[in-house]
Amino acid sequence: MTLNDDQRLDWLRLIRSENVGPRTFRALVNHYGGAAAALEMLSALARRGGAQAPGRICSLDQAKREFEAAARIGARFVALGEPDYPARLRMIDDAPPLISVRGRSDVLKSAMVAIVGSRNASAAGAKFASQIARDLGQAEFTTVSGLARGIDAAAHRATLDTGTIACLAGGQDQIYPPEHAPLLDEIVERGAAISEMPFGWEPRARDFPRRNRLIAGLSLGVVVIEAARRSGSLITARLALEQGREVFAIPGSPLDPRCEGTNGLLKQGATLVTEASDILTALDPILGRTISAPAEEPEADNHASTAEPAADERRRITSLLGPTPIDIDDLIRLSGARAAVVRTVLLELEIAGRLERQTGGRVALL
Template identity: 60%
Template sequence: MNQFGGAAPALEALPHLARKGGRLIPPRIPSRDEAEKELDALERLGGRLIILGDRIYPQALRVLDDAPPVLSVRGQDAVLAAPKVAIVGARNASAAGRTLAARFARELTSAGFVVVSGLARGIDTAAHEASLQGGTIGVFAGGLSRPYPAENIPLIEKVAELGAVVSEMPLGWEARVRDFPRRNRLVSGMSLGVVVVEAAERSGSLITARLAAEQGREVFAIPGSPLDPRAGGSNRLLKSGATLVTEPQDVIEALRPLLERPLPGEEEGRMEAPRLPRPDDTGPPETVRARIIELLSPVPTSLDDLVRLSGASAAEVQVVLLELELAGRLERQRGGLVALI
């Protein structure tokens, strides 16, 4: 939209750009009728869409490079606007781990924070249940009409009623394995910090912690017994520099100063999208396009390096990247990096 001056010309340009990037069959633009049917289905479910510029769009999330432009939401506006802390951990959590997660969740909500988690079994469930009355947000890996796991559907309905559930995926999207790390970046991204209660050495919770560190969020870990494999990952986080916490007040004291200053990239709660010069209708010359594509590889590369090494303008580089992305040949990564798929 920034590149082409509005929604209508941007939509019109998509098939042409995808063909330029090498896609043989261009993407089909859904009709207005199809869009309205999906909105109606979401409304019947009790949900609505919020977009990046909306007042209630989670403030910490909007400053990320890969913030979702659209979120599907069921629940209360107030919890979306409040400061948040994520609590994550093992699905096969111990009784002690669940008790700790519940204690941290209750005391964090009493201090004015909303608890965010992924609606999974174990630690996630304990955190959501304990924070229902104080404020909690559950993040889906699939669409809102595809709650998972099935055993947590009663809890999911309570979270949607008293707090909120959110998803960046289409309404009927069935979650796949690769969608869970994508979900985890939202859990950490909308939070000021992430508390890892229990996590094995190969755990989705460690992915959430890594994403939180990349996003500039605080990472906290509760130490566990070296004899318990469910604590191996969380103990390793502590060795790697995560903040050791043994009680909720440790987290509250660490995060309270963050409430008094804006997040990186944030200015009075708003983030201005970059305004780039619009290229002419023909796009970059083929020689320029070839130079830019030659510089790309599976190794992540920054936009600044592409501009400097290709001799092209930022607008020309952005157009070529958009063409490749629409053709399914490019992946955008954190920190403004891009890589060929």
């Protein structure tokens, strides 16, 4: 699949509209057959879902301005299903429909390993991160990390010549930390920077876990070096496990708080790493597998035109929802309604800001 310019603008408008996240985007496109048709239905869905006023819908002018901002810094938008979209990233449940990419496209098709860890890294931790990253680069792996201080920066710098990918928590023009802007310029010469956030978006605390799922999603496995008991690196490790990725951890001194998280991962079954060969041994069998992924834009739901819920159906389905997550399949069974009707009600509630989609195909009422 390759989008034309108009379709790409429609995709950008839809994902930038209020209450539309990656999972909602796919549900809308599946249900209505395309982003353009879904955009036309957003206001009606919000009203039927109980919103007093329609949520903000990204305008065509806003989308064009973001395209122009991307072009000014040499970035481009790649859509889920297009050849340049990273194959492993598209396999996760909440893969971003569009990513902005700055740098080389071919590096996105390589085998990738993530290296993450403490921002306040020790000298030994930074040195080990550099060595592991360098050895993986010589073995033709691309390093993925988050451009943060400490371990991330050490891994990126060690693989500038062999290729590295920086996942950004903000827009492509809002680099964090700011002092790493020159490092990012070096990264994109031989590697790439990717982001799902709008241009001009300054990263906030809650944006970093979103960024971390991209780091894990791109990679065959995640290597954690020096992570405190509560740290973003452990979030990345958890997301990697949920996505079926390998998790590796480097042991550290029990007396160093920066190693509490990594030592904890080892107790939970992460693969212990003291050299790059430990990682290569675990990943070699995975590299022999074929990656299968959707190649086309999702087709329209055949029942979309006849899925208008009756008032009693809408009440029955909504009454079954609450703050406790429920599987959509269970909701269909308990409500006795057709699957297409249930999905329509869920879309209405979500666009109205009343529903949250969770991992494993579960939903909960906010």
